[in-house]
Amino acid sequence: MALTFYYGSGSPFAWKVWLALEHKAIPYDLKVLSFDKGETRAPAFRAINPRGKVPTIVDEGYALWESTVILEYLDEVYPERPLLPKDLQGRATVRRIAAEAENFLGPLIGNLVGATLFRKGPEDGVVTLSNCSRVKIAGKKFSCRGCHGLPYAHRFAAKPPQCLSGN
Numbered sequence: 001m002a003l004t005f006y007y008g009s010g011s012p013f014a015w016k017v018w019l020a021l022e023h024k025a026i027p028y029d030l031k032v033l034s035f036d037k038g039e040t041r042a043p044a045f046r047a048i049n050p051r052g053k054v055p056t057i058v059d060e061g062y063a064l065w066e067s068t069v070i071l072e073y074l075d076e077v078y079p080e081r082p083l084l085p086k087d088l089q090g091r092a093t094v095r096r097i098a099a100e101a102e103n104f105l106g107p108l109i110g111n112l113v114g115a116t117l118f119r120k121g122p123e124d125g126v127v128t129l130s131n132c133s134r135v136k137i138a139g140k141k142f143s144c145r146g147c148h149g150l151p152y153a154h155r156f157a158a159k160p161p162q163c164l165s166g167n
């Protein structure tokens, strides 16, 4: 039975999982949910993920959400084309990058998206990028690092904000 992948357009968290599925060549059944139509809040989806968030996967009847945890799960269930390095320090580095992406880069990008795509007026949401430059997001080899960092980098590159200050 193919794994089911619940996705929402524009979600960097969902891109992480999509990248991993493609990289590992895992067959999946893609379900695209519309944020505009409120499909993440629909009872049918809440029955699968009570938090109503994408990405969510269902594998053999087992529902899982939280993108970072999904990546680790996929890597254990489908070990071909591994996302995590074999060595302990390499794995710790990837997990550190994932934590930095979640705790520092993600909220910053969230501010940027709010200040650009969902901005209500000219004074709304002027933000600074000063912390971004300290976060390394990509390695030379595609791996879990790429899955964690690339969606944020892509999100930022795709919509360069007009209203930034800082370095």
Ligand SMILES: N[C@@H](CCC(=O)N[C@@H](CS)C(=O)NCC(=O)O)C(=O)O
Residues within 6 Å of the ligand: 008, 010, 011, 012, 013, 014, 035, 040, 041, 052, 053, 054, 055, 065, 066, 067, 068
């Ligand atoms: N920490 C979660 C974040 C997931 C998340 O916030 N997803 C957003 C899209 S970017 C969502 O599904 N929002 C739907 C809603 O709030 O209705 C993860 O890493 O998977």
